Amino acid sequence: MLKVNGIDVFYGNIHALKGVSLEINEGEIVTLIGANGAGKSTLLKTLSGLLKPKSGTIEYLGSSISGKAPQSIVKSGISHVPEGRRVFANMSVEENLELGAYLRKDSKEIRKDIQSVYELFPRLEERRKQLSGTLSGGEQQMLAMGRAIMAKPKLLLLDEPSMGLAPLMVKTIFQIIEKINKDGTTILLVEQNANMALSVADRAYVIETGRVEISGTAAELQASEEIKKAYLGGL
Amino acid sequence: MEWLQQLINGISLGSIYALIALGYTMVYGIIKLINFAHGDVFMVGAFVGFYAIKGWGLGFFPALLFSMAFCAVFGVLIERIAYKRLRNATRIAALITAIGMSLLIEYGVIYARGAQPEAYPDNVLPSTSFNLFGAQISSQSLFILSVSVGLMIILQFIVHRTKIGKAMRAVSHDMDAARLMGINVDRTISYTFAIGSALAGAAGVIFGVYYTKIEPLMGIIPGLKAFVAAVLGGIGIIPGAMVGGLILGVVESVVSAMGFSLWRDAAAFIILILILIFRPSGIFGKNTREKV
Numbered sequence: 001m002l003k004v005n006g007i008d009v010f011y012g013n014i015h016a017l018k019g020v021s022l023e024i025n026e027g028e029i030v031t032l033i034g035a036n037g038a039g040k041s042t043l044l045k046t047l048s049g050l051l052k053p054k055s056g057t058i059e060y061l062g063s064s065i066s067g068k069a070p071q072s073i074v075k076s077g078i079s080h081v082p083e084g085r086r087v088f089a090n091m092s093v094e095e096n097l098e099l100g101a102y103l104r105k106d107s108k109e110i111r112k113d114i115q116s117v118y119e120l121f122p123r124l125e126e127r128r129k130q131l132s133g134t135l136s137g138g139e140q141q142m143l144a145m146g147r148a149i150m151a152k153p154k155l156l157l158l159d160e161p162s163m164g165l166a167p168l169m170v171k172t173i174f175q176i177i178e179k180i181n182k183d184g185t186t187i188l189l190v191e192q193n194a195n196m197a198l199s200v201a202d203r204a205y206v207i208e209t210g211r212v213e214i215s216g217t218a219a220e221l222q223a224s225e226e227i228k229k230a231y232l233g234g235l
Numbered sequence: 236m237e238w239l240q241q242l243i244n245g246i247s248l249g250s251i252y253a254l255i256a257l258g259y260t261m262v263y264g265i266i267k268l269i270n271f272a273h274g275d276v277f278m279v280g281a282f283v284g285f286y287a288i289k290g291w292g293l294g295f296f297p298a299l300l301f302s303m304a305f306c307a308v309f310g311v312l313i314e315r316i317a318y319k320r321l322r323n324a325t326r327i328a329a330l331i332t333a334i335g336m337s338l339l340i341e342y343g344v345i346y347a348r349g350a351q352p353e354a355y356p357d358n359v360l361p362s363t364s365f366n367l368f369g370a371q372i373s374s375q376s377l378f379i380l381s382v383s384v385g386l387m388i389i390l391q392f393i394v395h396r397t398k399i400g401k402a403m404r405a406v407s408h409d410m411d412a413a414r415l416m417g418i419n420v421d422r423t424i425s426y427t428f429a430i431g432s433a434l435a436g437a438a439g440v441i442f443g444v445y446y447t448k449i450e451p452l453m454g455i456i457p458g459l460k461a462f463v464a465a466v467l468g469g470i471g472i473i474p475g476a477m478v479g480g481l482i483l484g485v486v487e488s489v490v491s492a493m494g495f496s497l498w499r500d501a502a503a504f505i506i507l508i509l510i511l512i513f514r515p516s517g518i519f520g521k522n523t524r525e526k527v
């Protein structure tokens with residue numbers, strides 16, 4: 001579905017991604033794990049068009065999307081839930097969801113999809129008129145995910161959804177990630193919480209200082225001594 | 236009932252400030268630029284309205300709409316030509332460019348038509364005055380006030396109920412997050428300039444009809460005052476610009492009414508200094524604390 005081939009991404013002269021390649025097949029949950037500053041968010045921003053790769057290619061559903069504008073990438077079915085949620089704090093929950101459907105014109109379907117987001121996240125329905133800046137961190141994460149789903153993505157990019165959340169909330173969020181995947185959306189999940197991420201993923205990539213160092217099935221990585229030491233708290 | 240009359244005058248003047256202040260605040264809200272050329276768009280609007288009325292014999296509303304449309308295009312051109320490429324530049328670079336743009340427009344107009352003033356014909360609007368609790372109220376000032384209020388209501392509708400308005404709010408809150416929704420940020424910024432400049436154009440025509448005399452440097456002082464109004468209300472906040480403009484207009488009229496006409500212009504800047512000392516985020520601004 002998505003094929004990233006040796007991309008290099010720079011911030012000025014900081015070389016943030018160095019020849020990164022990865023592949024995602026339809027229906028999978030693929031996780032990308034790595035320490036702070038490894039380049040995970042940079043990769044997602046490049047996939048969604050916020051950053052442009054200097055070299056390398058990104059192929060999505062058979063055509064190149066590298067260097068395309070974010071709006072055309074969203075239109076082609078990739079939604080990105082950014083790190084730190086980035087909800088529109090000055091707008092209500094429902095307005096945030098409507099913005100998620102910004103490129104869609106089927107207003108009847110949009111109403112229906114807002115209802116299905118509320119079914120997925122009942123807490124959001126209770127707070128539909130509330131300003132999203134007043135939501136708790138977990139609720140904001142739900143909103144950010146609901147907002148991304150409103151674009152009807154085929155591929156959902158999630159950047160550290162568990163960041164800063166209480167364990168119970170992390171569990172809820174991961175259950176919902178699995179449910180979204182079962183309903184037919186392919187997922188690329190970026191996490192520092194490697195344990196949790198590997199438990200829901202099919203395959204995984206480990207990124208260190210801008211390079212993909214290890215890749216394999218989630219089970220392989222869970223079993224690897226090296227990974228256990230570096231990312232799973234040495235258990 | 237001198238006071239009531241002064242109050243109405245103040246509100247009419249304030250509504251002109253408010254219309255200009257809206258453009259300042261909307262542009263600041265979306266790209267964090269103090270567009271110092273905005274007062275000159277107001278001036279251009281006044282001249283376009285003048286030529287439309289005097290040259291083509293248009294009535295008030297057609298001239299108002301024509302001037303608004305002209306200024307909308309003009310504002311978009313300014314953004315595309317001068318500001319767009321500076322979007323990632325330092326603030327001071329953008330500010331200096333805006334000041335340069337302002338001078339270019341002022342002296343461009345002088346170069347094109349000379350520096351001499353013009354006078355709006357005084358029969359654009361019927362002017363009768365009537366008695367309200369002993370005060371002489373001119374129908375013109377009420378008319379101008381209702382046009383300004385009407386434009387502000389339309390603006391509120393656009394910002395809160397339409398798709399482009401929602402995109403504007405999203406971009407002003409978080410540009411990258413807005414991009415991730417599929418919002419075309421460049422186009423949204425252009426719309427913001429178009430709407431803000433159209434309001435300045437409307438203010439120019441209203442100003443011309445109300446105060447009659449227009450000239451190429453007329454935008455400087457109202458532009459600065461509208462900037463004060465925007466800061467007073469809380470820069471970047473739309474209702475703030477409206478309220479700030481009205482307050483400023485009323486304060487100026489009250490200062491004149493008390494017999495300190497010479498202090499009128501100073502009042503605005505004293506307000507600016509006070510607000511910057513005691514409440515820099517303005518009346519409507521909150522001390523924003525981000526929730527993590």
Ligand SMILES: Nc1ncnc2c1ncn2[C@@H]1O[C@H](COP(=O)(O)OP(=O)(O)O)[C@@H](O)[C@H]1O
Nearest residue numbers: 011014016034035036037038039040041042043
């Ligand atoms: N806007 C930026 N400007 C300059 N350097 C950046 C910027 N964003 C990230 N970086 C650098 O790029 C590297 C990768 O960052 P990032 O992708 O955010 O890491 P991660 O998401 O894995 O924590 C880091 O060294 C970081 O300091």
Ligand SMILES: [Mg+2]
Nearest residue numbers: 040041042083
């Ligand atoms: Mg990150």
